[in-house]
Amino acid sequence: MSTSSPELFVELDRSRPRGLRAQLERSLRDAIRAGRLRPGVRLPSSRALAADLQITRGVVIAAYHQLTAEGYLTSRQGWGTVVNTITVPEGSQRRRPPPAGIRYDFQPGAPDVGLFPHAAWARATRAAMRSLPGRSLGYGDPAGLTELRETLADYLGRVRGVSCEPDDVVVCNGFSHGLSLLAQVLAERGIAVEDPGHPDWREQITWAGASCHPIEVDDEGLRVDRLAASGAGAVLTTPAHQYPTGVALSPGRRTDLLDWARTSGAYVIEDDYDAEYRYDRQPIGALQGVAPDHVVYAGSLSKSLAPGLRLGWLVVPPALREEVVATRARGDRFTSSIIQATVAEFVQRGDLDRHLRRTRRGYRQRRDALIAALRRHLPACRATGISAGLHVLVTLPGGMDATRLAATAARHGILIQPLDRYRACPAAPGRSPALVMGYSRLTPHHIEEGIHHLATILNSDGVTTL
Ligand SMILES: Cc1ncc(COP(=O)(O)O)c(C=O)c1O
Structure with a gap:
């Protein structure tokens, strides 16, 4: 017969009642040494743990005292019993240290998350929690929280010239998630991609069952003249700043691309991944603002704030909207309402503009x-x-x-x-x-x-x- 605690992963074998204190001590000591209980983790109160394990409180107090004396635990005023930082002998650590010897990381992709505005984010979270109506904590709209879609429609119109109503916005878990939804919806058409381009996007497109057609990029951006021969009915492109060559799509090619989309009934997926960062002039407006019926606009907070937020958005032409939202609902349903409400607050308070x-x-x-x-x-x-x-x-x-x-x-x-x-x-x-x-x-x-x-x-x- 054994007892366990839902707050702390320890199990006691109650068929050996005399050894309960030793069992508890050993269990906690092993967990700390193996790194399962990490420094700073607060243990349950002696009263709560005793109740969970169905033992007397004195046994828990004695075990906590012993481990405190051994240096594994410490007591903090007003905070309770906390796991100490200990030096574990070599060979007994489960977690590997970070890869040694990397001194200069020039890999592209992520922003400096050390610049993340923690204080402003915390204020936005608090404000969001105060104003978030109870119903928003239930199952939400797969297209996203109304407050965030309104905020994004205003923001994207203001900073990128995107032409949309809140109803056109679909909130997703970053660009890659948005692309996976679009690839499923557009699978029959085949999707052209820029070559060179992000290898993950090619993989996502084929994984969704769509054919993927690489199209060459030169110093004016995507070779739009090659699209017709590819047979693709959609193209994924980075017109503001081609990834990874860094060129902008030339004005002539922008016009040709939208002409191709209009005449062939194709869709352009505009990945506007880092348009906030243009250093020599105002960024060129989004293609979507010129042809909202033919362009799916996609953006994300991964470059401007942090990839770990997993928040992005699509602005979807009316003809595709229902299918995109239905595909979203069939998958992971919707993005966390708390994150969505926090992002809405963060943008409305001007914190995103300040951070940028x-x-x-x-x-x-x-x-x-x-x-x-x-x-x-x-x-x-x-x-x-x-x-x-x-x-x-x-x-x-x-x-x-x-x-x-x-x-x-x-x-x-x-x-x-x-x-x-x-x-x-x-x-x-x-x-x-x-x-x-x-x-x-x-x-x-x-x-x-x-x-x-x-x-x-x-x-x-x-x-x-x-
Ligand atoms: C070309 C490109 N688009 C979009 C993204 C953003 O992707 P996600 O929002 O899924 O993090 C990245 C991130 O590395 C990227 O390199």
């Missing part, structure tokens, strides 16, 4: 630092693309092997990505070698240091002299 103003300045400095460091230490390399976003494309002298170079750099603690990782057909000959370098998570000082280090390694390793 602040981070825009910081990321611009980091971009400038990267470009200056490349010029200084690797003058044969060239940073290309518009002054925007959180990454740059760096072209290398012809004949270099960017994949080998990235592997050499990684052995020295420098993470960079070869452009080939983003290509649908990396082996095609005649392409210039290039790297995709993110600068968002390093300070200007570390960027300068990292590039200097990279140049030293490359020159001394015999990879090449740059």
Whole structure:
């Protein structure tokens, strides 16, 4: 016969009543040493644990005292009994330390989550909890919370020129989730993608059962003239800042793309992933504002705030809306109402605008630092693309092997990505070698240091002299 506690994973074998205290001590000691009970975790009160385990309170108090004396637990005034930070002998730790030796992370993709505005977010959460009506804590609308859809419709109209009503907005768990919904809805049509482009999106499209048609990108962006021959009935594109080459879709191609969509009845999926970060001028308005019936606009908080929020949105043309919402409802139903209400508050209070103003300045400095460091230490390399976003494309002298170079750099603690990782057909000959370098998570000082280090390694390793 055994007893257990729902608040704490310990089980006592009650067929051995004399050993209850020792069992409890051993169970807690093992859990702390194995890392299952982490430093700072508060244990249940002696009264609550005794009731759960059906033992006398004195047994729990005695076990807590013993483990406190051994240094595993500590008592904090007004807080109760807490797990202490202990040094566990080597070999007994379950959790692995973070990968050792990574000194400069130039991988693209994520923002600097160290800049996340914790205090403003906490204020928005408190305000959201005060005003969130009880009914919003039940099963909600799969398209999203009304307050957030209204807020997003205003925000996107104001900052990106998106033309929509709250009813056109579908809240989702980030862009990747939005794309998976669209890929299911548009599966019959086939979806064209930019090549190079994000490899995960190609995978998602095929996973949803749609055919995926890679279309070349050049220095004016997507080769729109190749769309008709592809047979695709939709295209996923990043017109404001092509991912990952960093070019903007030229004005002529913007017009041609919308003409193709109108004449063939196709849809454009506009991934506007980092349009908030343009450093040299106002960003170009969203394509959606020009052709709302043919463009599905998609955005996310992953670059502007944090990928961990898992919050994004689609602005969906009327003809697709019902199917997109039904697909959402069949899947995970809807996004957490508390997160949605908090985001609505955060945007309405002007906190997103403030955060973007602040981070825009910081990321611009980091971009400038990267470009200056490349010029200084690797003058044969060239940073290309518009002054925007959180990454740059760096072209290398012809004949270099960017994949080998990235592997050499990684052995020295420098993470960079070869452009080939983003290509649908990396082996095609005649392409210039290039790297995709993110600068968002390093300070200007570390960027300068990292590039200097990279140049030293490359020159001394015999990879090449740059
Ligand atoms: C091209 C592109 N689009 C969109 C996103 C955002 O994706 P999600 O919102 O799913 O985090 C990313 C993030 O890395 C991206 O690289």
